[in-house]
Amino acid sequence: MSRRHYRSRLLTWVLNSGPDDPVYNLYLMLGPLLILFVVLVGRNSMTTVLVAGYIVGFVVYTIYNVSTTLEPPDWVQHP
Amino acid sequence: MRSDTVAPLGRDLGWMLRVLGGLILVSVVVPLVWGEYYAVPGLVISGLVPVAIGWGLSTAFADADSPDKLHGMMIAATGWFAIAVFGSLPFLTIAWIATLTPGGLGLATPSPTESLTVFTNPLNALFESMSGFTGTGLTMAEDESTLPRTLQWWRSLIQWVGGVGVIVLTTAILARPGSGSLTLYKSEARSRKIHPSIVSTVQTIWWIFLLFTSLSILLLWLAGLPPWQAINHGMTAISTGGFSVIDGSIGAYDSVVIEAVLLPIMIAGGIAFPVHYLVLQGDLRGLYTDLQTRWLAAVLVVGSVFLWLLVSPAYDSVMEAFRYGVFQFVSALTATGFQTATEPAPLSLAVWPTSALLTLVFAMVVGAAAGSTAGGIKLIRLIMLVKGIRFRVSYVFYPDSTVHRLWIDGRVLDQEEGPREFGEAAIIALLWFVFLATSLFVLLMTLPSETYPLEMILFEIASAQGNIGLSAGITGPESLPTAGKLAFILNMWIGRLEIIPILVTLRALFWRGGIYE
Numbered sequence: 001m002s003r004r005h006y007r008s009r010l011l012t013w014v015l016n017s018g019p020d021d022p023v024y025n026l027y028l029m030l031g032p033l034l035i036l037f038v039v040l041v042g043r044n045s046m047t048t049v050l051v052a053g054y055i056v057g058f059v060v061y062t063i064y065n066v067s068t069t070l071e072p073p074d075w076v077q078h079p
Numbered sequence: 080m081r082s083d084t085v086a087p088l089g090r091d092l093g094w095m096l097r098v099l100g101g102l103i104l105v106s107v108v109v110p111l112v113w114g115e116y117y118a119v120p121g122l123v124i125s126g127l128v129p130v131a132i133g134w135g136l137s138t139a140f141a142d143a144d145s146p147d148k149l150h151g152m153m154i155a156a157t158g159w160f161a162i163a164v165f166g167s168l169p170f171l172t173i174a175w176i177a178t179l180t181p182g183g184l185g186l187a188t189p190s191p192t193e194s195l196t197v198f199t200n201p202l203n204a205l206f207e208s209m210s211g212f213t214g215t216g217l218t219m220a221e222d223e224s225t226l227p228r229t230l231q232w233w234r235s236l237i238q239w240v241g242g243v244g245v246i247v248l249t250t251a252i253l254a255r256p257g258s259g260s261l262t263l264y265k266s267e268a269r270s271r272k273i274h275p276s277i278v279s280t281v282q283t284i285w286w287i288f289l290l291f292t293s294l295s296i297l298l299l300w301l302a303g304l305p306p307w308q309a310i311n312h313g314m315t316a317i318s319t320g321g322f323s324v325i326d327g328s329i330g331a332y333d334s335v336v337i338e339a340v341l342l343p344i345m346i347a348g349g350i351a352f353p354v355h356y357l358v359l360q361g362d363l364r365g366l367y368t369d370l371q372t373r374w375l376a377a378v379l380v381v382g383s384v385f386l387w388l389l390v391s392p393a394y395d396s397v398m399e400a401f402r403y404g405v406f407q408f409v410s411a412l413t414a415t416g417f418q419t420a421t422e423p424a425p426l427s428l429a430v431w432p433t434s435a436l437l438t439l440v441f442a443m444v445v446g447a448a449a450g451s452t453a454g455g456i457k458l459i460r461l462i463m464l465v466k467g468i469r470f471r472v473s474y475v476f477y478p479d480s481t482v483h484r485l486w487i488d489g490r491v492l493d494q495e496e497g498p499r500e501f502g503e504a505a506i507i508a509l510l511w512f513v514f515l516a517t518s519l520f521v522l523l524m525t526l527p528s529e530t531y532p533l534e535m536i537l538f539e540i541a542s543a544q545g546n547i548g549l550s551a552g553i554t555g556p557e558s559l560p561t562a563g564k565l566a567f568i569l570n571m572w573i574g575r576l577e578i579i580p581i582l583v584t585l586r587a588l589f590w591r592g593g594i595y596e
Contacts, residue, residue: 017282018290021357028286031293039306051297058294062358062386069361 023061030054084150084587086143091154092161094138099162101131103169106236110229115191117180118229121172129165152580155248159212160572162543167201167208169233174198177227192225197556202564209568213238213575214245214452216321216548217508217558217567228307233322235311239292242318245575246284246352247453249450249457258280268327274307287355291317295344302340304332311592312501316341319348319452321416322546328418329366329406338406338419349375349413370488371448371458375412382442383408389435393426404435407549411442414454416548433534436551440538444511444543454546454574456511460504463487467501510578518566525560544570 103126296313357365446455
């Protein structure tokens with residue numbers, strides 16, 4: 001399996017498995033990369049601002065998302 | 080056992096072992112990065128054994144039929160045990176390599192620490208592995224910080240993977256009326272076959288779990304933890320596992336900020352993951368209208384305040400009591416098991432008032448939401464028991480002609496559903512206490528007399544069976560006798576599988592297998 005093919009499968013999985021939201025998909029993919037970045041670079045003002053921005057951005061987007069979504073998803077079912 | 084039962088069981092067990100072996104082999108990266116080269120042979124051997132056995136099983140039973148619900152339960156029960164057994168190999172092999180070849184092999188083997196040498200005993204290794212895969216967090220290591228980084232990672236990884244496993248178990252395999260689990264895909268919920276549902280469910284759970292893990296790790300790093308500790312604690316916090324890489328758990332940091340950051344992570348782990356999925360889809364009502372989440376919030380608030388009041392007289396200040404009381408209650412109810420009431424904190428759990436310990440026992444028995452990574456009998460069953468008992472009592476006061484229905488979570492249960500769901504909750508709660516009492520008997524028989532008070536023994540067993548990990552000091556390689564270790568291993572296994580799948584497996588083994596025919 002080529003690396004190119006592997007990447008496309010990973011991307012397909014990310015796009016198909018989540019809540020079908022491009023922002024959250026981006027968050028999912030950026031998270032591990034940001035962890036790797038702080039491991040390699042260490043703690044400094046830049047990495048601190050980046051990580052704080054990642055977390056604040058997630059919270060703000062989630063609040064925005066729930067406040068603008070009017071219809072509940074149609075998949076919910078109690079078994 | 081019939082061949083149509085053995086084949087799917089063997090095939091799926093084979094695949095589980097292959098995945099486990101793959102996880103062990105991938106973990107070879109850790110000793111290479113940290114320069115613990117002596118751990119590499121141990122990991123390679125530990126990985127190849129389950130891969131080989133798993134390959135043999137999955138190949139031999141490749142043509143097996145798709146599993147149904149019965150097989151799903153049996154696969155879960157036997158698979159969890161098998162995974163714990165083979166997952167103990169890294170502990171065992173690395174401990175033996177370090178013990179037998181100190182400084183040898185040209186692999187810079189360090190002098191084995193006491194925490195590492197305890198794993199040369201297979202029972203201790205199995206205990207640690209079972210504690211990890213069940214998300215319990217009780218440990219045989221006296222000082223986790225002296226363990227090789229490889230084993231620190233393996234402990235965190237197995238709790239993390241075990242966390243996903245239990246969500247899959249409760250949202251897919253055990254999902255049925257009254258289990259409180261929302262299904263993730265409407266169409267597949269009707270299917271009797273579990274494979275299609277599991278595949279799609281697992282993918283979605285992994286997606287949410289990975290996102291939350293990244294957030295947890297970065298939050299903990301921001302709170303001041305070094306990267307390695309943030310990664311490990313982030314993984315064991317969101318999976319409500321509770322293993323730590325430092326001696327003294329979270330209490331060793333003595334940091335209000337770190338404790339405050341861990342609270343929402345632990346609570347997130349205690350909420351049913353389908354509810355998280357709803358929120359990520361923009362449906363906030365899914366959070367506050369979910370019955371279990373509402374009860375979780377109520378029990379967390381009431382229980383934390385109650386525990387705070389109980390421990391207040393023992394602490395120097397009210398705020399200090401609040402800090403430790405709230406953290407320990409949240410840790411117990413969500414089944415995380417992170418401990419702050421330990422050295423260097425002013426008071427350890429062992430010297431807390433009996434009433435406070437029993438309050439934590441209540442939290443550990445009840446647990447958080449079904450469909451989360453938490454343990455215990457789960458809130459949905461507590462709700463069912465409370466509503467069912469109220470229904471049965473109030474029934475007496477109505478005339479016979481009255482149509483009296485049991486409501487739960489917006490559903491009206493008819494005369495068939497009501498007793499069935501109430502009965503299931505009652506059976507699980509009863510069996511829970513039967514196994515609790517059995518282990519209590521074992522420990523009372525085997526622990527040195529008058530060493531530990533009854534409430535402390537009860538606390539430790541509730542912690543094991545509820546997959547919590549809080550310890551009052553009984554669990555340890557020397558302090559816990561062999562019979563106690565065996566009992567705790569069974570407690571952790573039974574607790575994780577919510578009892579029924581294990582009974583189903585035993586029934587299939589002894590009844591369908593023809594032993595009594």
